Amino acid sequence: MAEQEFDYIVVGAGTAGCLLANRLSADPANRVLLIEAGGRDNYHWVHIPVGYLYCINNPRTDWCFRTEPDRGLNGRSLIYPRGKTLGGCSSINGMIYMRGQSRDYDHWAAVTGDDAWRWENCLPDFIKHENHYRLDAAGDGDDEHRRFHGHGGEWRVEKQRLKWQVLDDFAEAAVQAGIPRTRDFNRGCNEGVDYFEVNQRNGWRWNTAKAFLRNGQSRSNLTVWHSTHVQRLGIESGENGEPRCVGVRVVRAGKDIMVKASREVILSAGAIGSPQLLQLSGIGPEALLAEHDIPLVKALPGVGENLQDHLQIRSVYRVKKGKTLNTMVSTLLGKGLIGLEYVFRRTGPMSMAPSQLGAFTRSSPDYEHPNIEYHVQPLSLEAFGQPLHDYPAITASVCNLNPTSRGSVRIKNRDAGQAPAIAPNYLSTEEDRKVAADSLRVTRRIAEQPAFAKYEPEEVKPGVQYQSDEELARLAGDIGTTIFHPVGTTKMGRDDDPMAVVDSRLRVRGVAGLRVVDAGVMPTITSGNTNSPTLMIAEKAAGWILADRA
The missing domain is CATH 3.50.50.60 (FAD/NAD(P)-binding domain)
Incomplete structure (x- = not known):
């Protein structure tokens, strides 16, 4: 050439x-x-x-990078x-x-x-x-x-093509916990709770x-x-x-x-x-x-x-009497019905974004603006890529919107085909560790509200036995993962x-x-x-x- x-x-x-x-x-x-x-x-x-x-x-669609072992994540990559x-x-x-x-x-x-x-x-x-x-x-x-x-522009924005009662009730619990409802996250102040809008067209x-x-x-x-x-x-x-x-x-x-x-x-x-x-x-x-x-x-x-980057801290709540994706996909019939719904209507779980319900609020009254974001999902699993749990549950992931931790990207050699060393240095500042601990407490406060009580939620991760700032920050390191930002x-x-x-x-x-x-x-x-x-x-x-x- x-x-x-x-x-x-x-x-x-x-x-x-x-x-x-x-x-x-x-x-x-x-x-x-x-x-x-x-x-x-x-x-x-x-x-x-x-x-x-x-x-x-x-590897067909992802560079499959991994981070360096991270001290803030207790040595995890x-x-x-x-x-x-x-x-x-x-x-x-x-x-x-x-x-x-x-x-x-x-x-x-x-x-x-x-x-x-x-x-x-x-x-x-x-x-x-x-x-x-x-x-x-x-x-x-x-x-x-x-x-x-x-x-009329090229970038399509639509509402999601599904609703979950368990998420509707979590949203009401968030309101009861002091988070206002919003009808638009994108007007300059995103404080509030609502379903996310998504970049989709007809499912x-x-x-x-x-x-x-x-x-x-x-x-x-x-x-x-x-x-x-x-x-x-x-x-x-x-x-x-x-x-x-x-x-x-x-x-x-x-x-x-x-x-x-x-x-x-x-x-x-x-x-x-x-x-x-x-x-x-x-x-x-x-x-x-x-x-x-x-x-x-x-x-x-x-x-x-x-x-x-935004580190999401994934709290998992086992629920009773509620429909979640965990239970829907537990049988071949359930999986088949999900597939048919998408084929004929472009709706249902196959049209799902990874997170459906969002909320923005403050981790503590010390902040003048919303400093944490929730991605709430009607499902749970141990880690990305692993099977869903065999019991009904939801995941309420929360991230610090304005982390003060700083990391780096550095080449390892002169080979353009070699992945660089990616070191985010999550939770490396006292402020970030404090926000992590406080945000887990906010999650607990939401889950304790009357609107969510009918599900008799049980905190599986991180676990109610962990209460102090030190314990919660350490557990955040154990269960935190990137939200890819x-x-x-x-x-x-x-x-x-x-x-x-x-x-x-x-x-x-x-x-x-x-x-x-x-x-x-x-x-x-x-x-x-x-x-x-x-x-x-x-x-x-x-x-x-x-x-x-x-």
């Missing part, structure tokens, strides 16, 4: 990359190449919502799913549509010095690609809803490959290469001796080739893949690069640092911030022709699920990139 040249090369056809490829190729003058290391999204379990069970930790297919993590994630809180974006504006990141300036970027079900019918949706949501998963690539792939100026692994960035000396990224070296169909970009290379390989590729290319912490004999291109100590490893910031990797317009500091556009650029994690904020980041970046060309 001869050397080829494009105007823009986007590395990673995941959440951000698919949108970027669509937006940049909308102008026929732009020659755009989108590169994905994974394969096509033609695995049937990608598209059936409950199929996340078969996509996560499956976790699976660390990252999408390895067109659509990236949007093809294997929980499908939850969640923007976070307005204060998240106002904080980004403060730390970058750029008001473009303020909530009121991000809202139009969320709305631009949104297609919200409440606005489907002409005249439907109140004016307030129209103010916060869009219709099918709606990933970014469907949303942004299906139409765009017919464009003659958009080239999509899947099953193509980027090895290094191509760096040359530019104006005034400053390094410039001029392309990428890839392995495609067994051949090693160089692909040039006349304008920009955009890394959208995610909070794990992008810092790994930067480090392999000589951009990152000097000591790390020297350790692996990688020639230094640009010393940026923040590359791979500042890793943040890594961010921050290529954070944006001011020029005087030595740990900032990109500026407020997402350009890599000191390397021309190179941007990072994915969840890694978040300086701090959003107060909720991170997929939709990543799309917003890509929408905003696409506007800047096109404006720069003009």
Whole structure:
């Protein structure tokens, strides 16, 4: 294969990359190449919502990363799913549509010095690609809803196609415990309890490959290469001796080739893949690069640092007199009825997102804003990938929305095919351990309310015998697991911030022709699920990139 040249090369056809490829190729003058290391999204379990069970930790659709043994988790190592297919993590994630809180974006504006990141300036970027079900019918949706949501965009948002009485009663118990009901988590304050809205269309998963690539792939100026692994960035000396990224070296169909970009290379390989590729290319912490004999291109100590994630602490309650998924799938008849319901109606458990009921509240009165999030499920199991328990139960997972623990992503050698060392350092601060203990107490308070009493709930995990802060924090380490929200490893910031990797317009500091556009650029994690904020980041970046060309 001869050397080829494009105007823009986007590395990673995941959440951000698919949108970027669509937006940049909308102008026929732009020659755009989108590169994905994974394969096509033609695995049937990608598209059936409950199929996340078969996509996560499956080498066909997941990189199957693992974390380093984590002291905060009492030495445990976790699976660390990252999408390895067109659509990236949007093809294997929980499908939850969640923007976070307005204060998240106002904080980004403060730390970058750029008001473009303020909530009121991000809202139009969320709305631009949104297609919200409440606005489907002409005249439907109140004016307030129209103010916060869009219709006609590519990113479909729907209500879930199922209800569970046990979850309805848990929601009422949450109200009795002081958590208000909400009808919309996505207006800037997500405090309250309700069923999550999801990225689905008529009972099918709606990933970014469907949303942004299906139409765009017919464009003659958009080239999509899947099953193509980027090895290094191509760096040359530019104006005034400053390094410039001029392309990428890839392995495609067994051949090693160089692909040039006349304008920009955009890394959208995610909070794990992008810092790994930067480090392999000589951009990152000097000591790390020297350790692996990688020639230094640009010393940026923040590359791979500042890793943040939401650790979910899974409380399990055994219940009586209630229907849960545990009991529904305990017989062949039950499994058959579930399958038939989905085949003929696209409803029921096979249309389920991993979590159905959500709640945002405070772990203690010390917080002025909701600082914990619940993902509540009508099922229970020992660990992901293991069978459901043989008794009826629910799981109430709670996570600290704003962890103060920070981790890292660092290459282990010069091999682009070798997974990096992922060290989240969960529960490594006193504040995070305190929030973990307090959040378990909030869960208990909800489960003790009259609305849930008819189920005679029995706390299986962590167990009522554990009461002190020390005990609960230790048990949180035993039962906590990632909720798959890594961010921050290529954070944006001011020029005087030595740990900032990109500026407020997402350009890599000191390397021309190179941007990072994915969840890694978040300086701090959003107060909720991170997929939709990543799309917003890509929408905003696409506007800047096109404006720069003009």
